[in-house]
Amino acid sequence: MMDSEFNKEDFLLLVGKRIDYIREQKGFSYERISQGCNIDASDLSKIAKGRVNIMLSSVMEISKGLEIHPKELFDFNLEDLPCK
Numbered sequence: 001m002m003d004s005e006f007n008k009e010d011f012l013l014l015v016g017k018r019i020d021y022i023r024e025q026k027g028f029s030y031e032r033i034s035q036g037c038n039i040d041a042s043d044l045s046k047i048a049k050g051r052v053n054i055m056l057s058s059v060m061e062i063s064k065g066l067e068i069h070p071k072e073l074f075d076f077n078l079e080d081l082p083c084k
Helices: 008-026 030-035 041-048 056-066 070-074
Strands: none
Touching: 008 041, 008 056, 008 070, 030 041, 030 056, 041 056, 056 070
């Protein structure tokens, strides 16, 4: 069961933080990721900041750019959400 404080904005922010964590671990820039997928570097930055709600096809594209399995983007605990 999910906490009643759980919301979409918090989830988007947490996914974005996960993207940035993986990106930094690999030493990739947004430009480098965009070369491996069909998403512009400026859009990747917005996604990483939790400003854009992405579709599943975007999850696949970001995963290709990061050279990871898509499930790795969701490898976090919901308890880490910055609920208010």
